[in-house]
Amino acid sequence: MPDKIVVAGVPVDTRHWIGGRRVASGDTFADHSPIDGRLIGEIARGGPAEARAAVAAARDAFPSWAATSRSERARLLHAVADGVEKRIEELAIVETTDNGALLRSHRRGVMPRVAHNFRFFADWLLTLEHDDFETRGHTNHVSWDPAGPAVLITPWNAPLMLATWKVAPALAAGNTVVLKPAEWSPLTASLLADIAAEAGLPAGVLNVVQGYGAEIGDALTSHPDVRRISFTGSVPTARRIAGSAAANLTPLSLELGGKSPLLVFADADLDLAVDLAVEQYDNAGQVCLAATRILVEESVAEEFTRRFVAKAGALVQGDPRDEATDIGPNIHPRQLEKIDGFVRRALAAGARAVIGGQRGDGQCYAPTLLTDVAQDSEIVQEEVFGPVLTLQTFAGEEEAVRLANDTRFGLAATLATGDPERAARVGARLVAGTVWVNCFFVRDLQAPFGGSRLSGVGREGGTWSFDFYCDLKNTVTAPKGWKDHG
Incomplete structure (x- = not known):
């Protein structure tokens, strides 16, 4: 299997991205273009071993990334957005080839929105705060603490936009990420790994593993080191993920189907x-x-x-x-x-x-x-x-x-x-x-997004994203008891 394929003139690495380096697998899966059915390439087919390696890389990178200042995290996310904007044409043609959506939409709307996802959550991070309040003279201070490694499982219908809708807030929150793209449209997730590395994102902060959900999914979602799982897809798959995560009580965000x-x-x-x-x-x-x-x-x-x-x-x-x-x-x-x-x-x-x-x-x-x-x-x-x-x-x-x-x-x-x-x-x-x-599909990233009934669990967007990807902490301080340090 070649390490790289050329898609509409754009080189794309077919291997996983784990711990800041490319990792091959012993097996592959075929990726075909819906435009004409032709084989685009053979993609590294991950399983439990790759899942464990990616989670381990995210776990090892977490302490340093969580301790990184908000301003530095925001700077790096803006650098990723800069990289996306420089490669909008490449990302657009690769994704159109891979999932069949309109090239004009990718150029003018979808890929610019990918960059905006990173910029929005980088900026929102710097404004994230809750006013202190008092209880019988005691001061309450609310903070958003990074939760840990996050597994993000994304769909094929808008691959990169919906992936970065999860990746950007998870990284902004101080979590490390294992991204598992849909096997029918994996290519732009691989390009995102390149862009993130070029932007200076530390090794292990973003990991990308490819493969079939049935083969790699349970090893990701049942891993005890994973502290958040976000999934967009079908109700039956969501039920399997929820069952897999239950043993560790891993918090879930599920954006599922609709019949609107x-x-x-x-x-x-x-x-x-x-x-x-x-x-x-x-x-x-x-x-x-x-x-x-x-x-x-x-x-x-x-x-x-x-x-x-x-x-x-x-x-x-x-x-x-x-x-x-x-x-x-x-x-x-x-x-x-x-x-x-x-x-x-x-x-x-x-x-x-x-x-x-x-x-x-x-x-x-x-x-x-x-x-x-x-x-x-x-x-x-x-x-x-x-x-x-x-x-x-x-x-x-x-x-x-x-x-x-x-x-x-x-x-x-x-x-x-x-x-x-x-x-x-x-x-x-x-x-x-x-x-x-009297309108449709007007979405602002600061608004809550999610579904009711079988359409999902939880809300993401704006502060709601940070509420999910973080552990909220309330620190209560007494008005007395301080020693004189003068």
Whole structure:
């Protein structure tokens, strides 16, 4: 196995990054591009031995990193951000090749956001404080202490952005990190290791191990030296991770699936509502936050559908490297088969495809809208994670809220209405970690992010991230008892 491969002209190391050096494995796994199915390269396939080595490196580096001043940690995170910004074009083309998302989105939004993740948490660290308060004359002082090595397990749909959403606050908090990227999109995590090393991050502070979760995951999440675990992915995997971490009572942050609603009321700006609905096809529908259940008030459902079909029909599906493309391929043949299975079963159960309902070229799935779906049907209740939306109607607010909340999930909800009082009233009743009103995907890093019900455990963002990645300490000092040191 070559130590490096060249991806769209960019050299990428295929080995793990452990303790400040590259480490090979005896076995590999194949990484294929969803654009054309070709083999990109053979990637080091880690297992328990690599997991233990990475945790040991993080453990050994922790005391020094935890003792590093806030200002120095912040400086190094800004240096990592500088490195990301210098390599935005390289990161963008490698990630597009690896996961099939739009190159234009990576260039203009995703990779700049990666740099922003580091800068935001570096700056937030320097402002992190809680006012002292008194109890019967005693002073209470709250501090955020580094917790220890953190294992971060990240998904394939936005690999580097979602990885650094975890890596940046964990490092800012003074923790050391073992990052395990998804096996379907491992390449930009390897590039991040290079960037971090070039920025001067000490050896062992950031480690990257690659491989299949079933082979390496338990050794990471059950390790007694790991003090934090953050995972983004599926509910079944989260259950396994939680069980693995239970013996050590390792704190968990879990951002899981969604089956989010988009509620369109008759008083909404219908063109805006249609734009919001069509936006749910972003990244080929591979977005956990996507509002895949469109709920439309009966009186405007026909007009909404007409405008939606026209708007969605103008989308261009194809090569994600082409500037004109709006929807690229789904990431893996297994994912494509899963999406198609959901749709075929829905159609067999009586659903009607207003648009789409079939595979496209290569690993593409046609943007699909299904109607005539029952509330308790699989297609309404289970996460598809592809460009598949359902449309149902409601008669009024009560039914809208009931339908919106009638799933096991609670990650997000989107609401389109022209009435601010209705927006406040309905928004307050929706079970969701984030509610967008007349907008979608507006995310500020200082806001809490996470899900309710089976959509997750915990919140990250701003101070909430530090609350998770740190051990909070309260020091209570008596007003007397001091000796004269004069």
